[in-house]
Amino acid sequence: MTTEAFVEIRDVVFRRDQRVIYDGLTASVPREKITAIVGPSGTGKTTLLRLIGGQLKPESGHVCVDGLSVHSLKRSALFDLRKRMGMLFQSGALFAELSVFENVAFPLRVHTDLDDDLIRIVVLMKLEAVGLRGAVDLMPSELSGGMQRRVALARAIALDPEMIMYDEPFVGQDPIGLGVLLSLVKQLNQALGLTSLVVSHDLQETLTIADHVIMIANNRVAFQGSPDVMQTSADPLVQQFLHGNPDGPVRFHFPAPSLENSVS
Amino acid sequence: MINWIAGVGRSTLSQLSDLGRATLILMQAVFGSSNVGVHWRLTIDQIHVVGVLSLSIIIVSGLFIGMVLGLQGYTILTDYGSEQALGQMVALSLTRELGPVVTALLFAGRAGSALTAEIGLMKATEQLASLEMIGVDPLRRVVAPRFWAGVISLPILSLIFVSVGCLGGALVGVSWLGVDSGSFWANMQASVGFSDDVFNGMIKSVVFAVVVTWIAVYQGYDLVPTSEGIARATTKTVVYSSLAVLGLDFFLTAVMFGEV
Numbered sequence: 001m002t003t004e005a006f007v008e009i010r011d012v013v014f015r016r017d018q019r020v021i022y023d024g025l026t027a028s029v030p031r032e033k034i035t036a037i038v039g040p041s042g043t044g045k046t047t048l049l050r051l052i053g054g055q056l057k058p059e060s061g062h063v064c065v066d067g068l069s070v071h072s073l074k075r076s077a078l079f080d081l082r083k084r085m086g087m088l089f090q091s092g093a094l095f096a097e098l099s100v101f102e103n104v105a106f107p108l109r110v111h112t113d114l115d116d117d118l119i120r121i122v123v124l125m126k127l128e129a130v131g132l133r134g135a136v137d138l139m140p141s142e143l144s145g146g147m148q149r150r151v152a153l154a155r156a157i158a159l160d161p162e163m164i165m166y167d168e169p170f171v172g173q174d175p176i177g178l179g180v181l182l183s184l185v186k187q188l189n190q191a192l193g194l195t196s197l198v199v200s201h202d203l204q205e206t207l208t209i210a211d212h213v214i215m216i217a218n219n220r221v222a223f224q225g226s227p228d229v230m231q232t233s234a235d236p237l238v239q240q241f242l243h244g245n246p247d248g249p250v251r252f253h254f255p256a257p258s259l260e261n262s263v264s
Numbered sequence: 265m266i267n268w269i270a271g272v273g274r275s276t277l278s279q280l281s282d283l284g285r286a287t288l289i290l291m292q293a294v295f296g297s298s299n300v301g302v303h304w305r306l307t308i309d310q311i312h313v314v315g316v317l318s319l320s321i322i323i324v325s326g327l328f329i330g331m332v333l334g335l336q337g338y339t340i341l342t343d344y345g346s347e348q349a350l351g352q353m354v355a356l357s358l359t360r361e362l363g364p365v366v367t368a369l370l371f372a373g374r375a376g377s378a379l380t381a382e383i384g385l386m387k388a389t390e391q392l393a394s395l396e397m398i399g400v401d402p403l404r405r406v407v408a409p410r411f412w413a414g415v416i417s418l419p420i421l422s423l424i425f426v427s428v429g430c431l432g433g434a435l436v437g438v439s440w441l442g443v444d445s446g447s448f449w450a451n452m453q454a455s456v457g458f459s460d461d462v463f464n465g466m467i468k469s470v471v472f473a474v475v476v477t478w479i480a481v482y483q484g485y486d487l488v489p490t491s492e493g494i495a496r497a498t499t500k501t502v503v504y505s506s507l508a509v510l511g512l513d514f515f516l517t518a519v520m521f522g523e524v
Contacts, residue, residue, distance in 0.1 A: 053397055075292075075401070083399035093390035107398045152394075159398075 004067075006031040006163060006195040007052055012061035014047065021047055023219040025061070029212070034189050034196040036210035036227075038203055040241065042254070043216045045199040046090065049165045052197070053087060054078050066162070083111055086156030086164040090171070092148035094140040100127070100151050101136045107158045126154040129188075131180060146172040150181070157188060163195040164188070170202045178202075182209055203242070207231075215241065218249070286482040292401075293408040293481070306409035307416075314375040314410070315417030319424070321374050322367060326425035329366060330432025333357055337433070338441050347443050351452035354433030355426075359456060359465040360521070363426035365513050368472035371418050372505035376480035379410050380501040383484025384494040392485075407481045414477025415470070422469040464520045471512060476505040 005028035014022040021044040029035045050056040054070045063070045104123045127133045130150040186209045200206040207227040215223040240248030337353045392402040437443040487497035
């Protein structure tokens with residue numbers, strides 16, 4: 001049981017209005033490993049996290065998390081499944097009217113019967129892990145964007161989930177914060193046996209901690225495997241992305257009619 | 265011509281699907297049973313925000329509308345020498361019509377727009393999405409308490425509006441213009457029936473409360489999460505609620521008082 005993939009995505013087709021985002025996407029996220037999801041911007045990496053979390057529904061195809069088909073679950077079962085996942089949003093998405101302490105305590109208050117003393121201990125431990133125990137009494141509006149995201153990370157791990165999905169965790173972090181976060185993601189993964197999914201643009205940094213890479217480009221999975229294999233891959237698409245070349249199989253331009261037609 | 269018909273069809277379909285979505289959201293929010301204790305506490309908090317904080321505007325408006333009714337009523341009734349009926353006129357106008365309708369319109373402007381903007385901003389800043397991922401249903405946690413708070417607050421505000429309005433009418437009619445105090449209050453007491461007037465007025469108020477709050481929370485929950493989307497949804501809340509209140513008022517009045 002434990003060797004199987006934690007998340008299994010099969011033949012997913014997804015569209016936003018008329019624009020095709022995925023056309024038959026198949027990928028799997030191994031259990032208790034760090035999986036990096038990389039790809040050019042606009043390819044729907046965040047969308048993939050939302051499909052896994054059941055916040056979006058694919059047109060066809062299946063998404064299974066720990067053997068449960070996310071999109072055929074009842075609403076209440078879906079919410080139960082989500083308790084086992086943590087998600088770190090791009091913006092942090094802290095509750096603006098609650099203090100840092102209450103934000104991190106929120107999942108504990110809602111889903112557990114722990115008394116206040118115990119909740120306080122857990123919250124302080126989680127905040128200590130992200131280096132923000134000193135900010136416990138501040139309001140989210142008093143924090144910088146990078147700090148907000150670290151508080152959001154503390155909140156995401158408050159319930160000790162089985163899987164965490166990080167949406168661009170490294171954006172807006174200074175080099176020190178970046179280094180700390182990288183090792184934190186790694187530590188959490190090893191210490192708690194988490195399955196981690198990291199969506200990131202910081203390719204080189206992410207690859208240093210990832211065990212598995214899923215690269216999405218041109219509406220499908222362009223590469224899937226270990227970072228080492230990725231570095232040596234002969235696929236021009238992978239090479240273009242790794243080296244940041246402007247020309248290659250990945251289109252930098254958003255689909256458009258030819259320039260002559262647009263101008264005339 | 266064909267295009268025009270197609271346009272009408274398209275907009276009808278999109279409005280029907282809006283109505284369907286709004287109904288689904290309301291049903292999931294209202295009939296989702298989970299942790300009543302916590303939700304009751306959240307509802308009390310919201311009653312404070314949408315109800316108690318609307319008190320000042322309701323009391324001031326009620327007082328002035330009562331005073332204007334007293335003044336206008338007096339000038340008309342003296343022409344027929346029946347200024348003793350002023351109490352009856354003021355009280356009936358307020359309980360049957362002005363109380364429920366004006367309170368609902370003020371409520372839509374004061375509390376409804378704020379509900380839409382608040383829920384909309386929570387959506388735009390991904391707070392609703394993050395609630396979902398924490399395993400908390402935002403329909404039950406965010407929408408339901410606000411809906412119930414509106415449904416409970418508006419009828420009470422309406423009662424307060426009517427009471428203050430009657431006092432305003434008395435202030436102008438009795439204290440200022442000199443209508444006999446005894447006949448003012450006795451006439452009012454004799455002509456206003458509990459089941460006919462007060463109760464019917466309350467029914468109107470409850471219906472308006474459901475409609476206005478429903479529109480407000482739906483517009484907030486379903487808006488396009490951008491600053492322009494929030495602005496548009498807030499405007500829609502006020503416009504749709506006002507139109508719905510006025511339209512429904514005619515319908516309810518026709519049913520309640522039409523046969524007289």
